Amino acid sequence: MYAGELATWKRLDIAMIQVIMVDNGLTQVKSKQLKKGYNTESTSFEKINYKKIVESFGIDAIEANNVTELVDGIKKALELDKPVSIVVKLDGSEYLRMPSAV
DSSP states (O other): OOHHHHHHHHHHTOOOEEEEEEOSBOHHHHHHHHHHTOOOTTSBOOOOOHHHHHHTTTOEEEEESSHHHHHHHHHHHHHHTSOEEEEEEOOTTHHHHSOOOO
């Protein structure tokens, strides 16, 4: 998600749903680094309020913390027929249990 993309999306008023998946870090990268025994600095961040960032461009944003909220958010976004972001909170620890592709 880049500011220029958000500004263009809003200016063109494209009825599209953007899904932002948030795990407060680069957890896939961190998972691979841990499995290889590498240093994991710079892979975790403070909580960023993506909803407020999107809204600062005049775009509606919906938060989803579980599957039910995600489904409801998608239905609502489709009804609005305008630019909408859905911010999905993920548990990044799931990546640690996945087999590594590297």
